[in-house]
Amino acid sequence: MPQTGRSxxxxxxxxxQLGDRWSLIVIRDIMFGNRRSYGELLxxxxEGIASNILADRLKRLTACGLLTRRPDPEHRQKRIYSLTEAAIQLVPLxxxxxxxGRRHARPSKELxxxxxxLEKGGPALWNAFMDELRHLHLGAPRPARSVFGELQAAYEKALARRAR
Amino acid sequence: MPQTGRSxxxxxxxxxQLGDRWSLIVIRDIMFGNRRSYGELLxxxxEGIASNILADRLKRLTACGLLTRRPDPEHRQKRIYSLTEAAIQLVPLxxxxxxxGRRHARPSKELxxxxxxLEKGGPALWNAFMDELRHLHLGAPRPARSVFGELQAAYEKALARRAR
DNA sequence: TGTAACCACTTGCGCAATGCAAGTGCTCGC
DNA sequence: GCGAGCACTTGCATTGCGCAAGTGGTTACA
Structure with a gap:
């Protein structure tokens, strides 16, 4: 996503900023998968993102203010990527x-x-999720409801159902 | 947008399907600008889309069921592009x-x-607009409210304000 | 009836982005 | 000290993008 300044x-x-095939995939994985480091994301x-593409996107997204990067206090060589408020506001999008995609493409059942x-929960759910992301990424207080947990539980249940 | 089938x-x-820098621009122009032919779109x-890119996107979007193409009865060499229901359902997106973009980039005032x-009107406005698009593109009955007209009028008013 | 403009594309070519595989240099655990 | 882990980087081939020019049919007008 070079800054082309078309209009x-x-x-x-x-x-x-986001119109390519990988930027939103990376944000999705950080947001819904809670992948916080380069290695986890890779x-x-x-979708099997290539290592150089991932590095490039992390750099670009950080440069344009959608991600922040800080060292991991536990592992000196690890970096923790966090969503910014601007990225958190991509939840409704x-x-x-x-x-x-669920309606007009052929998604896999589990995914x-x-x-x-998310669709059934509507804006109320999105807002709760955004509050939770503000807790996980921006240090805001932990909200009562964990949408992340709900989504994860539903996904794992679907996975288990398929495994049977 | 090649069909890569990543996940x-x-x-x-x-x-x-839509993750590139031009597909949604084309749909936007058909949807909000009511550009219905190749020449109008070009x-x-x-943003100054290149002619070959436009031709390619029209072909792809038609192939994957977001647009339909039919001859213009008035001009034998003209083709009229219409949105399908799937494309109309991109309105909320x-x-x-x-x-x-309005909040996190630096848009021009008029645009x-x-x-x-659209933001202030919320889902009620989007639905009214989608009904109007179904009239314009799919032959559904004309709805009472013309959101298209409202948007156009506001845009032209803003243009006039700038010209002064 | 000729001709100029219009219309929907297509072609050629240079450059940038993508994707794969391998490599680099630092750090941690043992 | 040494192998595994970590965050990238590099080289190279393929693909996509973007500009400019061209093509072949159609319409409007003199």
């Missing part, structure tokens, strides 16, 4: 993308369970 | 993209007026 249209500007990537919950 | 995740599938493109209206 001042808000949709275009969003596409200039090894557990559902990703929820809509998931809903659209669309979370999309279904 | 069955709905977000990934949506990105595989000449009035705010584009509205969120516009809202995010963000429509985004502001």
């Amino acid at each position: 001042g249209c808000p949709i275009n500007l969003t596409l200039e 090894a557990q990537s559902e 990703l929820a809509h993308m998931a809903a659209w 669309s369970v979370r999309a279904e919950l | 069955g995740c709905p977000i990934n599938l949506t990105l595989e 000449a009035q493109s705010e 584009l509205a969120h993209m516009a809202a995010w 963000s007026v429509r985004a502001e209206l």
Whole structure:
């Protein structure tokens, strides 16, 4: 996503920052998968992102203010990536993308369970999730409800169902 | 957007269809600008899309069921592109993209007026707009309210304000 | 009836982005 | 001290993007 500056249209500007095949995948994995380091993002990537592409996207997303990077106090060579408030506000967008894909593409059953919950929960759920992300990434107080836990539990249940 | 089939995740599938810098721009212009032919899309493109890229995107979007193409009864060499129901259901997604871009990028004032209206109107406005698109593109009955007209009027008012 | 403009693309070519595989240099555990 | 882990980087081939020019049919007008 080079800064091309094609026009001042808000949709275009969003596409200039996020309109490629990997940026939102990386944000999705940090957001819904809680992958916080380069290694986790690389090894557990559902889509098999290449290492150089991942490095490039982490750099770009950090540069344009969607991610922050800090050293891990436990492992001196590890870096922890966190979402910024701007990235957290992509939750409704990703929820809509998931809903659209669920309806108009052919998603796998297990992977669309979370999309279904997100769609059914609507804005109330998204806001609760965003509060939780602010806790996990920005140091805000822990909210009462853990949407992340709910999504994860539903996903694992679907996985178990398939394994049987 | 080649069909890469990286994973069955709905977000990934949506990105595989629409995750590039031009596909959603084309849909935006058809949807909000009512550009219905190749020539209109090319000449009035705010971002200056290249002719071969436009041809390619129209072909792809038609192939994957987001657009339909039919001859213009008035001009034998003209083709009219229409949105399908799947594309019309991208309205909330584009509205969120516009809202995010308006908040987190630096949009031009005139071009963000429509985004502001879309955001303030919320799902009720989006649904009214989708009904109108079904009239314009799918032959459904004309709804009472013309969101398209409202958006256009606000945009032109903003343009006039700038011209002064 | 000729001709100029219009229309929907296509082609050629240089450059940038993508993707794979391998490599680098530091750090941690033992 | 040494192998495994970590966060990237590098080289190279393939693919996609973007500009400019071209193509072949159609319409409008003199």
